[in-house]
Amino acid sequence: MTEPIRALDEHDEPALLRDQFRQLLRYRALLVTGVVLGLVGSGWLALSGEDTYAATGEVSVRSATSDPFAAGASADKGINIGSERQIAGSDAVGTIAAGSLAKHGDTVEVGTLLSGLQVTNPPNTLVLKFAYTGRTPEQARARAQALAKAYLEIRRERTEDSIDNMIDGYRTQLKPLTEQRDRLAEQETGTGGGITGARAKLIVAISGLDQKISELRALDTTPGYLNKKPVAPTQPAGAGLPLLLGLGGVVGLALGLLMSWVRLVFDPAVRSTRELVRSLGAPLLGSLPRERGAARALLAIGHPGSRLAEEYRAIAFRLAYDPSFAERRRLLVTAPRGDNDMARAAAANLAAAFAEMGRDVLLVEADLRTPSLAEDLGAVHPGRGPRRPAGNEDRTWPSDSRANVDVPGSGAFTLVAGRPADNVPRALTSAPVSRLLAEGGRPGAVVIVLAPPVLSYADAVALVDRVEGVVIVCRPREVHRSDLERIREIIGAAGGSVLGAVLHPGHGRLERRTRAKAPETGERRGRPAAQNPAARGRYGDPDMAGRTGDPAETLGLRTVDGGPGHGDRNSAAGHR
Template sequence: MPAIRQYLRIAYRWRYVILGVTAVCLVIGIIATLLMTPKYSAVATVEISRESNKVTDFQGVERETSVADQEFYQTQYGLLRARSLAERVATRLRLVDDPKFFGRFNYSDTDPAFDQVNGRYPASGRAQRLRIAGEILLKHVAIDPTRLSRLVDIAFTSPDPAFSALVANTWAEGFIQTNLERKIQATSYGRNLLERQLAQAKDRLDQSQRQLVSYASAQQIINLPAQSSNGTTTAERSIVADDLASLNAALTQATAERIQAEARYQQAGRSGASTEALRNQAINNLRQRRAELAAEYQRLMVQFEPGYPAARAIQSQIDQLDRSIAREEGRVTGSQLADYREAQERERALQDKVNQLKSSYLDLRRRSIQYNIYQQEVDTSRALYDALLQRFKEIGVAGGVGVNNIAIVDTADVPQKPSSPRLLVNIIVSLLAGLGLGALAAVALEQIDEAILDPIEVQRRLGLPLLGSIPKVPDGREPRTELLDRKSDLVDAYLAVQTNLAFTTEHGVPRTFAVTSTRPSEGKSTTALALATMLARSQRKVILVDGDMRSPSIHHLGGVGHEHGLSNFLAGDDNIPAMTFDMRDLGFTAMSAGPIPPNAAELLTGQRLPLLLEHLLEHYDHVVIDSPPVMGLADAPLIASRVEGVIYAVEAQGIRSSVVRIALGRLATMNMATDMVETARLSRDMIRSGRPITSVSSANWICKGLLAFAVLILGGASVAFSLSQSLATDNPALAHALTPYDGQITGRLAGSLVTATNSEADRRHIDALARRALRQDPGIVPAIVALGLNAQARGETDASQQLFRYAQTLSRRDVATQLWAIEDSVGRGDIAGALKHYDIALRVKPTLSDVLFPVLSSASADPTVRAAVIHTLAAKPSWAENFIRYVAANAPSDATVSLFMGLQQSNVLIPEAARSQVINGLIGATRLDAAWAYYVAQHPRADRRRSRDAGFTAMLDTPSQFDWVLINDGTISTSIQRSGKANLFDYTVPSNAGGPVLQQVQLLSPGRYRLVGESSGGQEAGTSLPYWTLRCRDGRELGRIALKSSDGVTVPFEGSFTVPQFCEIQTLSLVAQPSDAVTGYSGQILRVQLQPE
């Protein structure tokens, strides 16, 4: 905590230095920021996968499993910063031969490679320019990996936002391409090596196959190859081996069959009935028949004797069956014997053949030893060749397809705001830098400055304790006056000094002490006077001795002269009473310094001063000596050696501490020389008095001036900037005069002057302003638009299109660029693009005029364009209604009907007034079919052969001519009234008024039509009744049907009209005839319908 307080004290002491340096740094930072060229950073993001995406099943070609992840990604980051990649980007973007690129980054070199010939660089220095272009790109590109992910941001910064986005995207694409090329190159060596190994393996395979075939032919070894399921040769079998195996299997089968036949034959011999006999169907049938006859015979024996004829007959049949059974069993036994002997013979023959083949096979085995060696060599060569061939194919496929372990996640968009300079960040950095420099300056000044400012510094700088801190006497007041006021701050401060002084000796306040200082005017005399006053007020006898015989001052306080005083006593005069005088208001006695001696130090070196002190102590409790300053004089040390203690006064902020230490050293040396016992202890007593802070150091004054200047500069810049921003729209010229460094305002000024000038000189001035704005900020769209409009005015179509396209890429919120984009899209037939740009322009400026509507309304005749218009209007209802109203008012046509019907199908709300306006416009243009088609689309139940809305149920605020139209001419009053559940048409005709009151346009075909309806109303005598009439467009009246007179009672009316040829459109009207009644008349139509007869 003491250290923190020390630092805070230093900061407060040098606060003006710190604030001044901070303000200067802030001004420099703001000015530097305003003067810096804005730079734009575009960022593209790529993903770098640790494992490659496999395009084949081949293992071990591109996998780098031995490399740690960290090493792998650090390698990728290094490749992203590679010079070769930068040069590749420069080559792809053709930056090597582009002077604008080197000028954009303010690169200038005296190298001959940059000497332009006819505005172009020479081809001889292309390699040098490529190297420099790569270095420039590397200097402005930043690779920023995202922590804990596989994403890497590629950021490029330049004064041109579009160029920044282009380089960032090209950098990402180039990195992917170089990665693929590196992978492909890595496989080329493997392919070449495998090609050589394949050729060698093929030669070895051919040689071993020839040896195998030659040996087999010589030894007459015929082997058949055997293949496994995957098609590879697993082994070869000779014909002898195959025959031996086949015969041995046949022998085994024959032996088994012989054993079975023998067993069957022996079984039949033992039991007399073999299994075959039991399974023989014929024998079983005979036995079944015998059993039936035996049963019949036994039944007869129950009643008859064996000789009974029927019984004998049955016995004869039984005997016959027994013989038949015996013959059949003998036949079966013979068959078994034949099978047994046949099996024996077959077994014997097969055994002989097997024995013969065994001998042949053993001989073949002896001859096949070398053959097998050759066969193994062939199989080994073939396996090696197949493996190498498969590996070669896999590497070829992988090398041709490429390993895709890097992908672009986000492409870089054209930045809309500059990334640097950032005013807020620069202000913060300037503030921190200013505070840091200010703090260093304060510490340095603190180390250099030895003035004592704070009482705490006394102990640290001088090594002496502090008795007290005395405040400055207010201007215009004397210290003596303040001492007389016992409530003053000065009295309180010296009371504190007296209290601390009481602890300096064993007996309290020293009886004799001197008050001195380093130099004059530090407050020692005031301190001596005040301490004498304080001691006197504590009921002690005190005498104040003016020991400064070179510049006495005490006698002035007493209003006496100094003809007699200390110098007289030291010279030998013992008349002490004549040397003293009373200061009754302060309560003590004083002794003047006396006449100024030629050499005061000689007087002080004698024994007269101790004698004086001894004599004064007999009559006074305390002797206070106002000693002369220490520096430059020997008086103070001499006096200090004769008194009990010394009080040292130091002026705050007035003297260097090193000088004070030298003065204290002189005092200490003198005390030691005079062998004063209490010198070491008493010399530590000190007081700081005089004028604490009577002035400010020159450093603080300078810093205050710098601070005021910085505040003035900042205030002026702030006011100018605020005024320029407020005037940027209304008065860009004045705003530019206030802040000529602001690119936005310069661009606005250039844009505002474009439309107000036509001369070539003015255009050159505008070009200069626009180019200055672009140098200040390359993203200033108004400046680019101004250049484009100037180029357009000069007939430079290509240049103007490039400028407008560039402005379009920078900002879509500029109305001028959007209007140009609309015209460009319309010129190219891209109505959808024009709609898009118009919508953007409307969002920027909602009050934009309908610049696109005439083009759209005429282009809607194209079904493709109409579909695009419908889609856009359905998505943008905010301005769809305005377009619909415009088309309805200006371009009613068949295409308009199709457009409106498409909009209706897309759920776009079409105002009633617009629908009626389109129908009426089409009727007026005699586009009757189109008008009726659109009307039917709104009213599907409408019938062209009949009038519509017989009961007045669908009255509209803005009806079309196909609807009932009420006519109010200011005299005749018409309205639709509600009567119960139905509506009725009400009219009132004043006196002497008349004319149509209700009408509806019809599209009747030639023929006869009947008008029926109901009306009510009352007329006074002498009035004429209203009538219905049907007229052709050319004015021909097709008849009249008068209403019947009624007195408030509903009455029907009816009549017929005949529509002739060449009368395509008719108007059905209710006409009120002029009335001669004073009050006129009124009536109602409840229902009316015109229909075919």
């Protein structure tokens, strides 16, 4: 038993990611715009800015110590390197450095000087890196060195000031003790041992303070060392033009992807075949390729080596083995809205494909508002045939509309061409049309109905209850998801079902240009421009029946019910 055509799995995450990436790549203009903006911005930054130069000096920080070679704990462990970084970038250091630079002719304000300084500290070290960015190499070197020396100088001054303050404090404590010792020395003659003991204690205290003062004076107050003197750089600092262009391209690509994603989020059109299947509730039957040079040929079947013809054959085989279609063998072909040319081509080629399979095909053009299928399929117009007597017999559509269409090398099918009607809904719901559509019930018969766009007119809905199976021909980028959901609801409410969708690539640039320049009644519909529109009569007119007898004719229309003696039905088997 043949399984019905199923929709794609919606939980295939790799496939979903691939679809989303392909959808983003659809907006090539936005991607290119983002890349161009990134390249232009990076190029502007590289060319408009002035060249700057960076010089770096390194300073190792140390604490004051009495014996730098003594074993044991180092005094440098008490240094807070974070505080030292703040001091290195302070206004005090900037003031000293500005004064030093002014002596060499480089007059600069403290704020301006410090704006080009960057002080960093490598991890787990007592080293400060003074990096200065200037407009010239020599300026960067001189200012980096001046700032490093200013930091060492201010550190030395603060250390020496601290020592002097401590010495002054000890001396303040020492002065009263010395005076008291001198007084006791004067009273020591002729006195007892109490004065001698007090004087000895004062001498011990004075000796301790003198020792502390001596130790402070013996401290090594070296604040640090300039390990690496700044050197004038030979090349400008910062990224060069190639690197900036590369970064700009990457940033621009990211910007383009972001714009594409925003456009994708707010795009109402169908973004992928997976989304089309989900919105329409029916499988994708096929995607029609674009063929060069085949823009004016309605029938692709009959042309050897045509990829388009092979795709139509594949769609016909899928429908033939679909249980929903095989049960009734009636098919309605239509478009969502707008141009119906692709639906017209799909209906004609599906009819030719079923004729190749040996089916008795009846193609009904139910587009009574702008009928053109008969002229599109005919290389020449039917010639003059016998005139019907004027009487009260019913001449409304679909009477006098049957013709055989020969497909070179594939067979033939019967066409019921459309004609303009005063009341289209009444004509489509008439009893003759119902009997015509009922021919699909005959063994080996297939009825294909071409209807106007389902969202533009109600003609397709009027036929759904008698045709049941519907094929939607659309272009993904031109149809909205809401339109497909509405089509599914309308057809389901009318008693039919959507068998699937056929995607077409649309018109190429050359064809769109030709269609825009062509007149509405001639080339615009794909008919040969050499035909004279004034010479055309309404198809089905008794004066326009018969054949031309042109021996070069390979594809033509031949009326079947052109006289009273002809029946209402015609089998295409005799013309294959």
